[in-house]
Amino acid sequence: MGQDFRAALHVTSVVGLILAAAMFVPALVNFGDGHDSWPDFAMAALLTGLSWGMIAAATHGATAPFTPRFGIVLVNMLWWVLPVSVIGPLVLGPAQLSIPAAIFETASGFTTTGSTVITGLDGLDHGTLVWRSLLQWFGGTGILSLGLIVLPFLNVGGLQLFRLESSDRSEKVLPRAAAIIRAIVVIYVGLTAACALGYRVTGMSPFDAINHAMTTLSTGGFSTHDASMGYFTNTATLWVGSFFMALAGLPFTLFVALLLSRKNVRLDPQVIWFFAIIAATTLILLLFRSGDAVLSPRSLAEDVFNVISVITTTGFAANDYTTWGPLAGPLFFLLTFFGGCAGSTAGGLKIYRLIVLWKMVRGALKELIHPHGVFPMRYGTERIDPLIFNAALVMSVSFAGFLGLTTLVLGAQGNDFVTALSGALTALANVGPGLGEVIGPASTFKGLPSSSLLVLAAAMIVGRLEIMVVLALFMRQLWR
Amino acid sequence: MGQDFRAALHVTSVVGLILAAAMFVPALVNFGDGHDSWPDFAMAALLTGLSWGMIAAATHGATAPFTPRFGIVLVNMLWWVLPVSVIGPLVLGPAQLSIPAAIFETASGFTTTGSTVITGLDGLDHGTLVWRSLLQWFGGTGILSLGLIVLPFLNVGGLQLFRLESSDRSEKVLPRAAAIIRAIVVIYVGLTAACALGYRVTGMSPFDAINHAMTTLSTGGFSTHDASMGYFTNTATLWVGSFFMALAGLPFTLFVALLLSRKNVRLDPQVIWFFAIIAATTLILLLFRSGDAVLSPRSLAEDVFNVISVITTTGFAANDYTTWGPLAGPLFFLLTFFGGCAGSTAGGLKIYRLIVLWKMVRGALKELIHPHGVFPMRYGTERIDPLIFNAALVMSVSFAGFLGLTTLVLGAQGNDFVTALSGALTALANVGPGLGEVIGPASTFKGLPSSSLLVLAAAMIVGRLEIMVVLALFMRQLWR
Numbered sequence: 001m002g003q004d005f006r007a008a009l010h011v012t013s014v015v016g017l018i019l020a021a022a023m024f025v026p027a028l029v030n031f032g033d034g035h036d037s038w039p040d041f042a043m044a045a046l047l048t049g050l051s052w053g054m055i056a057a058a059t060h061g062a063t064a065p066f067t068p069r070f071g072i073v074l075v076n077m078l079w080w081v082l083p084v085s086v087i088g089p090l091v092l093g094p095a096q097l098s099i100p101a102a103i104f105e106t107a108s109g110f111t112t113t114g115s116t117v118i119t120g121l122d123g124l125d126h127g128t129l130v131w132r133s134l135l136q137w138f139g140g141t142g143i144l145s146l147g148l149i150v151l152p153f154l155n156v157g158g159l160q161l162f163r164l165e166s167s168d169r170s171e172k173v174l175p176r177a178a179a180i181i182r183a184i185v186v187i188y189v190g191l192t193a194a195c196a197l198g199y200r201v202t203g204m205s206p207f208d209a210i211n212h213a214m215t216t217l218s219t220g221g222f223s224t225h226d227a228s229m230g231y232f233t234n235t236a237t238l239w240v241g242s243f244f245m246a247l248a249g250l251p252f253t254l255f256v257a258l259l260l261s262r263k264n265v266r267l268d269p270q271v272i273w274f275f276a277i278i279a280a281t282t283l284i285l286l287l288f289r290s291g292d293a294v295l296s297p298r299s300l301a302e303d304v305f306n307v308i309s310v311i312t313t314t315g316f317a318a319n320d321y322t323t324w325g326p327l328a329g330p331l332f333f334l335l336t337f338f339g340g341c342a343g344s345t346a347g348g349l350k351i352y353r354l355i356v357l358w359k360m361v362r363g364a365l366k367e368l369i370h371p372h373g374v375f376p377m378r379y380g381t382e383r384i385d386p387l388i389f390n391a392a393l394v395m396s397v398s399f400a401g402f403l404g405l406t407t408l409v410l411g412a413q414g415n416d417f418v419t420a421l422s423g424a425l426t427a428l429a430n431v432g433p434g435l436g437e438v439i440g441p442a443s444t445f446k447g448l449p450s451s452s453l454l455v456l457a458a459a460m461i462v463g464r465l466e467i468m469v470v471l472a473l474f475m476r477q478l479w480r
Numbered sequence: 481m482g483q484d485f486r487a488a489l490h491v492t493s494v495v496g497l498i499l500a501a502a503m504f505v506p507a508l509v510n511f512g513d514g515h516d517s518w519p520d521f522a523m524a525a526l527l528t529g530l531s532w533g534m535i536a537a538a539t540h541g542a543t544a545p546f547t548p549r550f551g552i553v554l555v556n557m558l559w560w561v562l563p564v565s566v567i568g569p570l571v572l573g574p575a576q577l578s579i580p581a582a583i584f585e586t587a588s589g590f591t592t593t594g595s596t597v598i599t600g601l602d603g604l605d606h607g608t609l610v611w612r613s614l615l616q617w618f619g620g621t622g623i624l625s626l627g628l629i630v631l632p633f634l635n636v637g638g639l640q641l642f643r644l645e646s647s648d649r650s651e652k653v654l655p656r657a658a659a660i661i662r663a664i665v666v667i668y669v670g671l672t673a674a675c676a677l678g679y680r681v682t683g684m685s686p687f688d689a690i691n692h693a694m695t696t697l698s699t700g701g702f703s704t705h706d707a708s709m710g711y712f713t714n715t716a717t718l719w720v721g722s723f724f725m726a727l728a729g730l731p732f733t734l735f736v737a738l739l740l741s742r743k744n745v746r747l748d749p750q751v752i753w754f755f756a757i758i759a760a761t762t763l764i765l766l767l768f769r770s771g772d773a774v775l776s777p778r779s780l781a782e783d784v785f786n787v788i789s790v791i792t793t794t795g796f797a798a799n800d801y802t803t804w805g806p807l808a809g810p811l812f813f814l815l816t817f818f819g820g821c822a823g824s825t826a827g828g829l830k831i832y833r834l835i836v837l838w839k840m841v842r843g844a845l846k847e848l849i850h851p852h853g854v855f856p857m858r859y860g861t862e863r864i865d866p867l868i869f870n871a872a873l874v875m876s877v878s879f880a881g882f883l884g885l886t887t888l889v890l891g892a893q894g895n896d897f898v899t900a901l902s903g904a905l906t907a908l909a910n911v912g913p914g915l916g917e918v919i920g921p922a923s924t925f926k927g928l929p930s931s932s933l934l935v936l937a938a939a940m941i942v943g944r945l946e947i948m949v950v951l952a953l954f955m956r957q958l959w960r
Contacts, residue, residue, distance in 0.1 A: 068848060068849055068850075068851060069849060072848070072849070154848060288892055326891050326892065326893075326894045326895065326896070326900075327888070327891050327892040329891060329896075329897040330887045330888050330890075330891035330892075330897060330900055330901070331888060331891070333887075333897070333901075334884045334887070334888060337884075357877050357881075360870070360873075360874050360877070361874055361877060361878050361881070361951070362955075363874075364870075364871060364874040364875075364948060365948065365951055365952050365955050365957075366955065366957055368548060368552070368634060368948060368949075368952050369548055369549060369552070369952060369955060369957045369958050370548075370957060371548055386870075390840070390844075390866075390870065390873075391844060393840075393870075393873050393874075393877065394840050394841055394843075394844040394873075395844075396877065397837050397840070397841060397873065397876065397877075398841050400880065401837075401841070404814050404817075407810045407813075407814070408807070408810050408811060408814060410810075411806050411807050411809060411810035411811070412768055412806065412807045412810075413806075414806045415806065416806070416809075417809045417810060417813070417898060417915060417916075418897060418898060420806075420810055421810070421813075421901075435897060436897075468844060468845065468848060469848075471841070471845055472845050472848050472849060475842075475845050475846065475849060477845075477846055477849045477850060478849050
C-alpha cells in the first residue's frame with residue numbers, strides 16, 4: 001500500500017507542477033492588460049509549484065505496478081488532492097474568493113461541472129476568466145483519459161464495453177495508453193481551435209471565442225458573461241455552440257479510431273440514441289413551450305442549444321429555460337440524469353447505461369412471460385456478458401443512493417427541497433445549473449452556505465469518478 | 481388468449497359481486513344514522529351488482545390453466561377494471577364526486593395509498609366514510625394475496641425470495657393458495673379487531689376506532705377527520721397506531737407461518753432492517769427537529785408515528801411534518817422510496833430490495849479491487865442466485881423510470897415541480913401525502929386538475945402491481 005501511495009503521489013505532483021506552470025497564463029494575460037493583479041497569479045504559481053516540486057522530489061523514483069488497487073488510489077488522489085492544491089489564483093487573485101468558495105469553483109472547473117459562485121463576470125479581470133476556462137479545459141483531458149483508459153481497465157460501471165482492445169487489461173496497457181493520450185490531445189486541441197474559429201466568425205471577441213471554445217469542448221460551461229451564452233445576440237453563435245457541444249458529447253474513441261486510421265469503426269448504439277434523445281426532447285419542448293416567439297428561428301436555436309447543453313452536461317444557458325412553461329423544469333431535471341456518451345467529457349449516467357437499463361427491463365419482462373426462455377443480452381449487434389450489464393446497473397443504483405444522501409445533507413444544512421435535490425443532482429451529474437430561485441439557470445451558487453459549497457464540490461468529484469472508484473476507498477479489502 | 485381473458489373476467493366479476501354486496505354496508509350505516517342518502521348506496525350496490533352479475537353469468541364456466549400469461553392478465557384486470565367499476569358510492573352518494581375524482585379516490589383506497597380529494601371529512605356522512613375504509617381494507621387483502629402468492633409465482637422483482645415453499649411454481653399452487661388466503665384473512669381480521677380495541681381503549685369513538693383500524697392494518701391511511709391522526713389528543717392513540725402500522729409493515733408470511741404452526745420460522749433480514757431504519761430516522765429527526773417542544777413525550781410519539789406512517793406507506797399524519805425544519809422534507813421524501821417488508825400491505829420499493837441493492841454495490845466494489853475473486857451473494861445466511869438479485873434491481877430501475885415519466889406528465893399538465901415529483905412518488909410508492917403547498921401532508925389532492933387525478937390513479941395501480949406486471953402488457957410476446 002505504501003508503495004502504491006508514494007507512486008500515486010509522484011504522478012499527482014507532476015500534474016500539479018504542470019498546473020502551477022499554467023498559472024502563469026493568467027499572470028501574462030493580466031500583465032498584457034496592464035492589470036496590476038498579475039503578481040498575485042505569479043505568486044500563486046510559485047507557491048503551488050514549490051509545494052508540488054518538493055513532493056515530486058521526495059517521491060522521485062517511486063513506481064508501482066498498474067494494479068486495480070494502484071488505479072483506485074491514483075485516480076482518487078488526482079481528483080481529490082489536485083483541485084484543493086490549485087485554489088491559489090482564485091484566493092490570491094482579484095476574485096478574492098474564500099477558501100470554500102475557491103474549492104467549489106476549482107472543483108466545478110476540473111470536473112467540468114460549470115456551476116459558479118462568481119457574479120459580475122463581465123467586470124472581472126481577464127486573468128481570472130482565462131484561469132477558470134483553463135481549469136475546465138485541463139479537466140476535460142483528465143476526464144477523457146479517465147473514461148477511455150482507467151475506468152475501462154478497472155471494469156467500472158460497465159465501461160469495459162468501451163475498451164479499445166479486448167486485451168487492454170494486460171501489461172501492454174501503458175504504451176497503448178500513451179498513444180491514446182497523444183491522440184486525444186491532438187483531437188481535443190484541434191476541435192477547440194475549430195470551435196474558437198467558429199465563435200470568432202459569428203461575432204465573438206477573440207478573448208471570448210477562445211474561452212468559450214475551451215469550456216465548450218470540455219462540456220464545462222464556464223462563461224465570461226453573467227448572461228452566459230444569452231449574451232451573444234447572433235443566433236449563429238448558438239448553432240456553433242450546439243454543434244461543438246454535441247461533438248464533445250460523442251465518444252472520443254470514435255475520433256481516436258478515425259485519427260489512428262483504424263478500419264471498421266462501428267457505429268455505437270449510444271451515438272444513435274444520443275441524437276434521437278436530443279431530437280425528441282427538443283420537439284417536446286417546442287410543442288409545450290408557452291409564451292411569445294414560440295416558432296422564431298431564435299427560439300428554435302435556444303431550444304436546441306439548451307437541450308444539448310444539459311444533455312452533454314455543459315450547462316451553458318441560452319436563457320432561463322425554467323420559465324418556458326411547466327414542462328421545462330421536469331424535462332430538464334430528467335435530462336440532467338442522462339448525460340452524453342461514454343468516452344466523452346460529459347457527465348451524468350451516460351446514454352449507454354440508459355440503453356443497458358432499458359434492455360434489462362425488456363429481458364426481465366420476456367422472462368416473466370416465458371419463464372423458461374433464453375434471452376441473450378445484446379448491445380448493438382454484439383452479445384454481451386450479463387455481468388457487464390450488471391455493472392452498469394449497479395453504478396446507476398449507487399448514483400441514486402448518493403443523490404439521496406447528498407440531498408439529505410444539503411437539506412440538513414438548511415437549503416430548501418428544490419435547491420437540495422437539484423443541487424445534488426447537478427453536482428453529481430456534473431451539469432452546472434440547478435432548479436429554483438436559489439441555484440436555477442438565472443442564478444449562481446453564491447447564495448449557498450460555505451458548508452454546502454464543500455458538500456457540492458465533493459459531490460462533483462464523486463460523480464466525475466463514476467462513484468464506484470470513490471466508494472472503493474471505503475472497502476477494507478483495499479487497505480489489506 | 482381469449483380463454484385467458486374470459487377466465488380472468490370471470491374471477492374479476494366474482495370479486496366485483498362481493499364489492500357490490502359490500503356497498504350495502506354504507507347503506508345500512510346511513511340508514512341507522514337516519515341519513516336520507518342510504519338509497520343512493522343501495523342503488524349503487526344494485527347497479528354494480530347487476531353489471532357484474534351479467535358478466536359473471538356470461539363467463540360462467542370459463543377456466544384457464546394458471547400460467548404466467550393468465551396471472552398477468554388476471555392481475556391487471558383485477559386492478560385496472562375493478563376500481564373503475566365501483567365508483568358508484570362516491571359518485572351517487574353524498575360525497576358527489578366527479579367521475580375522475582371518484583376514480584382517484586377509489587384507486588387510492590384499493591391500492592391503500594390514502595391520498596384523498598375530499599375535504600371536510602369531519603362533516604361527511606358515516607356511510608361514505610366507512611365505504612372509504614372498506615375500500616382500503618379489501619384492498620389490503622388483495623395486496624397480500626398478490627404479494628404472497630401471485631407475484632412470487634410470476635418471479636416479479638425478486639419476490640421469489642419470499643415463496644413460502646420452493647415448489648410453489650407447480651400444480652400444487654392453487655390448493656396451497658387457498659389455505660394461505662384463509663390464513664391471511666384470519667390474521668388480518670384478528671389484527672384489525674385488536675387494533676380497533678386499542679384505539680377504542682385510548683379514547684376513540686367506536687366508529688372512529690373501527691374505521692382507523694381498517695385503514696391502519698391495510699397501511700392505507702384514510703381517516704375520518706381532516707386532521708388525520710392529529711385529531712386525537714391522547715398520545716397513547718399514536719402509540720397504538722405506531723404499533724399496528726409496524727405490524728402491518730411486517731411480512732405476513734411471518735404470521736402465516738406462526739398460525740400454520742410451522743417449525744423454524746427464520747428471522748428475515750428485512751425485518752431487522754425495517755426496525756433499524758425506523759429507529760435511525762426517528763433519531764435523526766429528533767436531533768434536527770427545530771422549534772418548540774423538541775423532547776416532550778408528545779413530540780417523540782409524533783416523530784415515531786410519522787416515520788412509521790411514511791415507511792409503511794400508510795400516510796396518516798400526526799401533524800404537518802414538513803414544518804419540522806429543513807431536514808424533514810428530504811428525509812420523508814427518501815423514506816417514501818423505502819416502503820415496508822415484502823409480503824405486507826406496504827408499498828414502495830420494499831426493504832429487501834434496498835438490502836439487495838446494497839449487497840450488489842458491495843459485491844461490485846469487491847470485484848473492482850479483486851477482479852478475479854469470487855463473491856457469492858447472500859440474503860441473510862442463504863446463498864442466492866444472482867438472477868434473483870437482478871430481478872430486484874430491474875424492478876427498482878423501472879420504478880425510477882416510471883417516476884420520471886409520471887413527473888414529466890404531471891409537469892406537462894401544469895403542476896409545479898415539487899407537486900409533480902412528490903405526487904408521482906407518493907402515488908407510485910402508495911404512500912399518500914406529497915410535499916409542498918398543494919399536496920403536502922397539511923393539504924389534499926382536491927386542487928389538482930382532473931387529468932392529473934387520473935394520471936395519479938394510474939400511477940398508484942402501476943406502483944401497486946410492482947410495475948413489471950403492468951409493463952408486461954406492452955410486450956408483444958404476451959399477445960402471441
